Amino acid sequence: MKERLLFLNRQIMPDESNEITLVGDLAAMDFTARQAIPLLLPYCAKDIACLYRYQEGCSRCGQCDINSAYAIAARYGLQPVTIQNYEMLEETLEKLKQQGCKGFIGTCCRRFWLKHDADFARLGVPGILINVENCTCYDLGKEQAAYQGSFSKQTRLKTRLLELVIDTILNSNRRFICEI
Known part of the structure; x- marks a missing residue:
């Protein structure tokens, strides 16, 4: 797949490329x-005790990987959005589509993206989409709680890989077209 080769040509190791999935009509992506x-x-990647765990935002306290993701977003001019549940994901993607968005970057567990591949x-x-680092609600049998936005464990992000993917995309000749 040509898109995978783009990632492999940079500092992303071949085994790390298995942690990346491309969803939807890739030909429709426009990064210009x-x-x-x-x-x-x-x-679920926010600290369990964080005031922002169940709402948008990040205090940038450094207690979780969301802090790192927000720092990456700031460095590259991305708009971070915390997805609280599946319905919010649908609403967000629908809003982006209505605004003419031609692509997004995200992070979630492999089981989530496999379960919702047809939805995407x-x-x-x-x-x-970049896979997460550690066990998830699916691994713990808590997907119903997560579906409702109340999963009480903390997930880790693959922030190094996330930044490499973003850097690869933004330093290629293609850029996303969209605004939140």
């Missing part, structure tokens, strides 16, 4: 505009 790129982040295609906004 200079509008904000949405960076979709799972609430149906919603019509292509994206790049």
Whole structure:
């Protein structure tokens, strides 16, 4: 796949490319505009005691990987969005589609993207998803709690890989077209 080769040509190791999935109509992705790129982040990566765990934002306290993701977003001019539940993901992707968004970057667990692969295609906004680092609600049998936005464990992000993917995309000749 040509898109995978783009990642392999940079500092991303071949085994790390297995942690990346491309969803939706990749031919529709357009990285040429200079509008904000949405960076979709799972609430479960926020510190369990964080005041922002169940709402948008980050205090940048350094207690979780969301702090690092926000720092990456700031460095590259991305718009971070915390996804609280599946319905919010649908609403966010629908809003992006209505605004003419041609792609997004996000991070979630492999089981989530496999479960919702058809949903991503149906919603019509292509994206790049990076797997998370550790066990998830699916691994712990808590997907119902996560579905409702109340998973009480903390997930780790692959922030190094996330930044390498973003850097690769932004330093290629293609940029996302969209704004949140």
